[in-house]
Amino acid sequence: MSTIYDQYETVIGLEIHIQLNTNSKAFCGDDAHFGGAPNTHVSAISLGHPGTLPRLNAQQIKSAIKLGLALGSEINSVNTFDRKNYFYADLPKGYQITQDNQPFCRGGSVMVKTINGERAIRTHHIHMEEDAGKSIHDLDPNHSFIDLNRAGVPLLEIVTEPDLRSGEEVEAYMLAMRQLVRYLDISDGNMDEGSMRCDVNISVRKKGETTFGERCEVKNVNSMRFAKRAIQYEVKRQIDLIESGGKVRQQTLNFDPETGVTSPLRDKEDAHDYRYFPEPDLPPVHLSNEQIELWKSELPALPKELYAKFTKEHQLSDYDATILTEERPVAVFYQKLAELNGNYKAVANLMINKIRPYIQEQKIHIQEFPVPVNSLSDFIQLIVDGKVASAMAYQRIFPKLIETPNETPLSIAEQLHLIQSADEDFLMTLVKEVIEKNPQKVAAYQKGKKGLIGFFMGEIMRASKGKADPKATNQLLGELLRK
Amino acid sequence: MKIDKSLISRIEHLARLQLSDTERTQIQGDLNNILEMVSKLDELNTDGIEPLVYMSDTVNSFRPDEVTNQVERSDALKNAPDSNEQFFKVPRVM
Numbered sequence: 001m002s003t004i005y006d007q008y009e010t011v012i013g014l015e016i017h018i019q020l021n022t023n024s025k026a027f028c029g030d031d032a033h034f035g036g037a038p039n040t041h042v043s044a045i046s047l048g049h050p051g052t053l054p055r056l057n058a059q060q061i062k063s064a065i066k067l068g069l070a071l072g073s074e075i076n077s078v079n080t081f082d083r084k085n086y087f088y089a090d091l092p093k094g095y096q097i098t099q100d101n102q103p104f105c106r107g108g109s110v111m112v113k114t115i116n117g118e119r120a121i122r123t124h125h126i127h128m129e130e131d132a133g134k135s136i137h138d139l140d141p142n143h144s145f146i147d148l149n150r151a152g153v154p155l156l157e158i159v160t161e162p163d164l165r166s167g168e169e170v171e172a173y174m175l176a177m178r179q180l181v182r183y184l185d186i187s188d189g190n191m192d193e194g195s196m197r198c199d200v201n202i203s204v205r206k207k208g209e210t211t212f213g214e215r216c217e218v219k220n221v222n223s224m225r226f227a228k229r230a231i232q233y234e235v236k237r238q239i240d241l242i243e244s245g246g247k248v249r250q251q252t253l254n255f256d257p258e259t260g261v262t263s264p265l266r267d268k269e270d271a272h273d274y275r276y277f278p279e280p281d282l283p284p285v286h287l288s289n290e291q292i293e294l295w296k297s298e299l300p301a302l303p304k305e306l307y308a309k310f311t312k313e314h315q316l317s318d319y320d321a322t323i324l325t326e327e328r329p330v331a332v333f334y335q336k337l338a339e340l341n342g343n344y345k346a347v348a349n350l351m352i353n354k355i356r357p358y359i360q361e362q363k364i365h366i367q368e369f370p371v372p373v374n375s376l377s378d379f380i381q382l383i384v385d386g387k388v389a390s391a392m393a394y395q396r397i398f399p400k401l402i403e404t405p406n407e408t409p410l411s412i413a414e415q416l417h418l419i420q421s422a423d424e425d426f427l428m429t430l431v432k433e434v435i436e437k438n439p440q441k442v443a444a445y446q447k448g449k450k451g452l453i454g455f456f457m458g459e460i461m462r463a464s465k466g467k468a469d470p471k472a473t474n475q476l477l478g479e480l481l482r483k
Numbered sequence: 484m485k486i487d488k489s490l491i492s493r494i495e496h497l498a499r500l501q502l503s504d505t506e507r508t509q510i511q512g513d514l515n516n517i518l519e520m521v522s523k524l525d526e527l528n529t530d531g532i533e534p535l536v537y538m539s540d541t542v543n544s545f546r547p548d549e550v551t552n553q554v555e556r557s558d559a560l561k562n563a564p565d566s567n568e569q570f571f572k573v574p575r576v577m
């Protein structure tokens with residue numbers, strides 16, 4: 001049933017903050033890692049003491065440029081910093097160092113899979129800034145507590161064009177971005193630890209309209225689930241408002257995950273006047289083409305490139321390629337095994353059905369997987385060559401291989417008596433037995449119920465405990481049944 | 484540019500300050516004097532001259548990504564008007 005809501009289109013743009021995984025902070029040598037006892041990752045600079053000077057962390061520049069290059073952005077050759085002035089207790093200097101005029105990257109895009117197919121979501125720009133400290137409001141009735149460990153931690157802010165059309169697309173975009181920053185190893189992309197947060201700009205318009213409606217900004221959405229819920233709520237609120245004759249006012253909103261409701265920040269807080277001006281304490285950053293080209297040549301293979309390789313060269317399905325490229329270490333492991341063995345589909349099956357679930361259950365890194373790659377390749381070869389039935393290999397040899405990784409898959413198969421046999425006498429006995437036991441089914445088969453072949457094969461396989469070579473058995477069975 | 488009462492009250496809000504009427508009048512006078520002094524510069528013709536932001540020609544002044552120069556928490560908290568063993572304490576902001 002069509003409702004009034006279906007007449008509207010949602011328009012969404014994101015501002016995503018990515019916390020970089022540098023060792024030290026953006027402009028001073030404090031430890032930048034998450035956690036740590038309150039106010040232990042601090043220094044005269046992050047505490048905002050007078051007379052201190054910031055100094056740029058070289059690593060964060062490289063991280064920003066890597067992301068820009070991966071998105072196909074244009075890299076700015078002359079970059080400067082600015083001060084954004086506002087008063088808040090967790091911002092000791094009274095201003096945030098950010099980039100207002102000359103961001104490191106402009107343009108570029110991310111491909112996102114949506115229900116209407118794959119679409120490029122364009123990037124407006126990427127700039128660098130520092131994080132603020134943390135205010136804690138629930139430890140004391142009369143005071144807020146301030147922890148400055150996070151003050152000065154380097155962030156990249158990715159600002160998208162208003163290209164997204166639903167909560168599902170926002171989720172897909174966030175997932176793609178998280179995957180990318182992990183591939184590039186510039187951030188852990190952990191939303192629950194605040195390494196990735198987003199502000200969501202939402203407006204609605206009647207379908208077919210070309211101008212944008214008035215937008216509202218929902219601040220500090222720190223999980224994809226919340227993002228979807230906040231969008232759902234906000235879209236309905238805006239449409240209801242318009243339909244009842246009202247007008248959407250440009251506003252900054254807060255999303256409360258407990259109630260699922262957005263509410264405006266107080267008007268005074270909303271009346272921002274950041275008085276940006278150039279940061280004189282940080283000299284400009286000049287990037288040469290040679291430098292940029294060098295960093296470009298160091299980029300790892302990106303998810304979309306590996307996906308293309310796996311689907312085209314390796315002929316894997318969309319499903320297989322998507323799973324194998326989700327995380328870079330898995331993709332790298334698959335590639336190694338695939339190059340060694342060459343049976344791409346069989347390698348993909350083993351990765352997806354056995355190796356990946358195992359490392360997830362054990363919560364280990366794939367590099368800690370106990371079985372060496374060449375042994376895994378031998379294991380796959382046993383199946384491909386028809387020496388062992390794949391079900392038997394998966395259920396019995398694989399667990400044993402993990403227990404005793406130094407034994408060869410072949411010797412394990414022999415010990416467990418799982419080597420398939422194409423020996424005619426052995427198979428003949430089995431086939432005859434099953435035919436004698438099922439005279440009615442044999443008659444049905446001979447009258448044309450050819451599907452029963454599966455039943456006979458199953459019975460024989462069971463009786464042989466997986467040892468009967470399926471191809472030879474099938475042939476023999478066919479011959480005897482036709483008699 | 485002239486500093487008037489409404490601008491003073493806006494700056495007060497942005498800096499989260501609360502001034503008395505006497506202070507307001509005094510600051511209004513001070514700020515106007517400063518602006519007047521600086522406005523002397525307007526007499527110069529600066530057409531075609533790039534704004535000067537940096538006092539040196541240095542570019543690309545980087546430090547390696549290493550943890551260094553942190554201070555002890557007790558020292559960090561020492562100069563704060565109010566604190567406990569772990570945190571800075573400020574008037575409630577929510």
